[in-house]
Amino acid sequence: MARRNKLILGAFLQTPGQHTAGWRYPRANAEASLDIDAQIAFARTAERGLFHAIFIADTLPFPVNLNDETLSYSARVVDFEPITLLSALAVATNRIGLVGTVTTTYYEPYTVARQLASLDYLSKGRAGWNVVTSSNSAEAFNYGKREHPLHSLRYVRAREFVDIVKGLWDSWDDDAFLFDKASGKFFIPEKMHVLNHQSPQFNIRGPLGVARPPQGHPVIVQAGSSDAGRTAAASFADVIFTAQSDLAGAIAFYDDVRARTSAAGRDPDHIAILPGVTPVVAATRSEAEDKYAQLQDLIHPVAGVAMLSGAAGADLSKYSIDGPLPEVPPTEGDKTRQELLVAHARETGKSIRDLYRWLASGYNTVVGTPTDIADHFEHWFNSGAADGFNVRFSYLPGDLDDFVDLVVPELQRRGLYHDAYEGVTLRDNLQIPRPHSRYRRD
Amino acid sequence: MARRNKLILGAFLQTPGQHTAGWRYPRANAEASLDIDAQIAFARTAERGLFHAIFIADTLPFPVNLNDETLSYSARVVDFEPITLLSALAVATNRIGLVGTVTTTYYEPYTVARQLASLDYLSKGRAGWNVVTSSNSAEAFNYGKREHPLHSLRYVRAREFVDIVKGLWDSWDDDAFLFDKASGKFFIPEKMHVLNHQSPQFNIRGPLGVARPPQGHPVIVQAGSSDAGRTAAASFADVIFTAQSDLAGAIAFYDDVRARTSAAGRDPDHIAILPGVTPVVAATRSEAEDKYAQLQDLIHPVAGVAMLSGAAGADLSKYSIDGPLPEVPPTEGDKTRQELLVAHARETGKSIRDLYRWLASGYNTVVGTPTDIADHFEHWFNSGAADGFNVRFSYLPGDLDDFVDLVVPELQRRGLYHDAYEGVTLRDNLQIPRPHSRYRRD
Ligand SMILES: Cc1cc2nc3c(=O)[nH]c(=O)nc-3n(C[C@H](O)[C@H](O)[C@H](O)COP(=O)(O)O)c2cc1C
Ligand SMILES: Cc1cc2nc3c(=O)[nH]c(=O)nc-3n(C[C@H](O)[C@H](O)[C@H](O)COP(=O)(O)O)c2cc1C
DSSP, rough: OOOOOOOOOEEEEEESOSSSSSSSSSOOTTTTTGGHHHHHHHHHHHHHHHHHHEEOOOOOOOOOOHHHHTTTSOOOSSOOOOOHHHHHHHHHHHSEEEEEEEEETOHHHHHHHHHHHHHHHHTTSSSSEEEESSSSSGGGGGGGGGGGGOHHHHHHHHHHHHHHHHHHEEEEEOEEEEETTTTTEEEOOOOOOOOOOOOOOOOOOOOOOOOOOOTSSSSEEEOOOSHHHHHHHHHHHHHEOOOOOOHHHHHHHHHHHHHHHHHTTOGGGGGEEEEEEEEEEEESSSHHHHHHHHHHHHHHHHHHHHHHHHHHTTTTSSOTTBBBBBOOOOSSOOOOHHHHHHHHHHOOHHHHHHHHHHHHHHHHHHEEEEHHHHHHHHHHHHHOOOSSEEEEOTTTBBHHIIIIIIHHHHHHHHOOSSSOOOOSSSSHHHOOOOOOOOOOOO | OOOOSEEEEEOOOSOSSSSTTTSSSSSBBBTGGOHHHHHHHHHHHHHHHSSEEEEOOOOOOOOSSOOOHHHHHOSSSSSOOOHHHHHHHHHHHSSSEEEEEESSSSSOOHHHHHHHHHHHHHTTOOEEEEEEEEOGGGGGTTOSSSSSSOOOHHHHHHHHHHHHHHHHHBBBOOTOEEEETTTTTTEEEGBBOOOOOOOOOOEEEOOSSSSSTTTSSOOEEEOOOOOHHHHHHHHHOOOEEEEEHHHHHHHHHHHHHHHHHHHTOOOOOGGGEEEEEEEEEEESSSHHHHHOOOOOOOOOHHHHHHHHHHTTOOTTTTTTTTTOOOOOOOOOOHHHHHHHHHHHHHHHOOOOOHHHHHTTTOOOEEEEOHHHHHHHHHHHHHSSSSSSSEEEESSSSSHHHHHHIIHHHHHTTTTOOOOOOOSSSSSHEEEOOOOOOOTTTO
16 A cells, blocks of 8 residues: 555666666767766756656676676766765755665775765755665675675675664754854754764764764665565665566565564654666657667677676676576675576576566566556556656666656646655655654653 | 966865864854855855865864863864765866865775766866875774874875775776767777786775776875875875975975975976965954954863864863973874974973964964965965965955955966966866876887
8 A cells, every 4th residue: 555645756867878778879878977967967857857866876887707898888887976976966956865875885884974964964955875785796806805795794784884874973963053153162062972883893983073964864775675685674774676577576575665664663654665667658659669679679799698697696608698597606796686587587488688688678667658657657656566666767868858758747647746846855855754863862 | 496487276175264263253154064055155265266276174073082071162073074075066166176185094995086086077177185194093983993003004005095096097098988879889998907906905906987087187185294294295196285384394395395206206396385374364464463363362262272182182181271281192193283283382382372372273374464465475485485375264254255355366466376277177277287097008
């Protein structure tokens, strides 16, 4: 049962596009990944479309076994670091939320707490943090590690890490600062709190060198789908992304995560569950199908196999492209994505080529007219599968423009989507309450 | 001998002000540290004054022995994290350089390389990095360390760290990217370079997930003054800050650092040495003196002693405020600052109160008319003590406004300062060449 009466929409701004071949599409800006003017324009279009937030992913684009030649057909090798990009977008936009991905596996909580608190101030309460544990195990190699920590250990660390960051955000009460020129007193000493977190993993004293963020805590987003991932989400996340691609699975996920949230002592109405969706939209169905077919035909086989190898967690370049997916050892990276792929391969018997074509646009591609897309959104929303969607764009800026110009008005006409931003902060717009400080005395 | 014919000026934007009591001054914005609109206004004023760069320091404001009551008279407890702030300022300004402080002692080179490369793109070639080794030893407590590493070890790490970051910035040749929609080839494989740095301290593979920055490498700034600090500066810095406060010492420093730069195989004409200076300016000398006296009288004794304790590396609150500086053990934090203070105390026999009054405005305070300030700048510049100055403001925004409105025109009238930005990137404006990639083949 969807508790909200309007959809929440996130814009997943993956440059130059979500689709493996998106950058080759005629209307794509292939060079957008390193062009701040282009990215400001994308963010402003998303804001015009009243998206609740833009979302910037962060996955190291390089595989464990680097092969420059294979990699050179991929457009996902360079882009901006998310927190710097969002800090720039903070002053180039006014109302849209700004969610950035930061890994708990290779970063330090004090720095993460500071940068996100700072972003929350720069954006006047519009920051969000997508907590990940690094789905690409090759990240280890850039942080002095021989191997990626085990999936389960990464989640243990992630939970403690988020707890520390929240504690650091509470270092100062909301009303700690006096700025009193007359007495010379800058703050009230009793309203400063020293975390003193000590554990085998972390020793963090505090206090944080940033006042309590405008939102209390920036919005926490999580996308883990494994058992450990869901439990983590239920314990700390405000917004949950998922890659569920069939309605029954999405409903089961929705109910499961809400139940875990209650079990963790939190109100499930204070979270938002957003499955990913990749709409391929055009004025008529045949135009939309042509667009999709054109995208699929633009996938260079080398790029397709490289992308599929990433999801499979194994180098597939030595297998026949028209043969089946070989047995792959269980990954320590993104388990959920590997399991989905292996299950789909087993069910359908698809070849490597057909599998990368299936994966190229993301798990949940809907091809059709604005009415078709709106029907899909409405159906999932009313079936209790989603509080809204994390919308992916096959290429930028064209696909985002089309969504804002064609789909948004249709959703609004149906009363499914807001006509203006309701509030000032991202929490306001998501209707997720501002958290109390852990040091609150009442 | 100063090789440049015009001064380089950096604006040290310490909010709410450089002077310990600056925030209490009537024209100060005491709340500016967490107000992005105020900081955008400061940066735009500095840009109107044609400053080559703004400079954001980063020192943990909390002492080793936290004492909330003492601390509560200090205005330097919260501010923005430098890299996020500068990313926001990148899109709110057009020509001014953006130099941020990042410590090599507690950060990871891969993340630092990414964030600074990203900032260089966001600002279209205006990024700089002030490399520090953390002058406050209490930073250790926020990064899981029981104690701050020794000064000498911090510099060993810093030099390797900078070398790695520069190597990561060279991951992609300037012309590596094809963006070739027709062939599907995104980049030229031979133009991607994998660092593979392996040492007892660091194992960093690469390549960096950001293309080569617009400036090749963002401008590197360094402010170490100890022997190890100067050697480090000579080996990697483009711009060198120093706190030299007498002309003879400044000339000796200038000559020494240039000689070390030559010895390191680099052209000393490709560096800029900028002593810090704190002008207290007004239309007449007596107005300027009144302004300075008023600032000095606003220092709350608790704040004064706390600030002095930081510089001394010892808690002075238990000593008589009108007695002498006690013996202090050698610090592992900012050695140079401690030595300067101890030497000054010994020479003058000043009390703790007089010492904090002396230190409150920074080492090099010049009180007077625009002509007095310009005379000082001109004298140092022509004496071969400086390529320009790192200008500090006792409080913001008033002191910055006064400098831009009163001193800048006087410097321009004398032909000592530029009338417009000459170039697009910070390197252009500093006349410091864009570095070649370490992988260049000729
Ligand atoms: C919409 C979405 C966005 C994600 N973004 C990232 C990301 O930016 N970086 C990353 O390392 N993992 C990302 N992931 C992967 C998740 O963090 C997580 O590893 C994945 O969903 C598998 O869950 P599990 O780790 O619990 O098995 C994303 C997943 C989804 C569904
Ligand atoms: C203008 C200036 C700015 C500085 N900014 C910082 C800073 O932001 N963070 C920091 O930890 N140290 C800062 N320092 C301290 C220096 O990095 C260095 O530790 C100090 O000059 C003493 O040199 P030494 O470490 O070689 O003894 C600064 C020093 C100067 C002169």
